[in-house]
Amino acid sequence: MIREAVELFDELVVAVGVNPDKHCTFTVEERVEMLNAVTQGFNKLRVEVFSNQFLVNYAQTVDANYIVRGIRTASDYEYERTMRYINTDLHPDITTIFLLPPREYAEVSSTMVKGLVGPRGWETVIRQYVPDPVYRKLMAMYTLSGS
Secondary structure (H helix, E strand, C coil), X not given: CHXXXXXHCCCEEEEEEECCCCCCCCCHXXXXXXXXXXXXXXXXXXXXXXXXXXXXXXHHHCCCCEEEXXXXXXXXXXXXXXXXXXXXXXXXXXXXXXXXXXXXXXCCCHHHHHHHCCCCCXXXXXXXXXXHHHHHHHHHHHHHCCC
């Protein structure tokens, strides 16, 4: 979706939000490092971190006119539709648009990938679902921990 979004805009900010209530597999720094590695060929893109504010408020601080969100499932759509209306209430000048992921990633989620780790051959199975920098991080994390 980043590949598609970077073609739509003069500049794209990939914003990594910090949610203290959410348990992430990787630290914010690791997530930013992996995003930078995956997007290194895009010169109209930058990766930034924000915390303790709504995404739409952060978007306003970087003078964004649009928020791009991905939708994989019907439940994603319901959630994102609600957030779009809230964002519009807060900042009617910022438009939320939705993109669908490429077919090969439509069903992929971090929960699904983590659920595949463990059984014999998991390394080969997850390889097709994550970019190389993420795969290397997962391999380092789970082979060192003995999982």
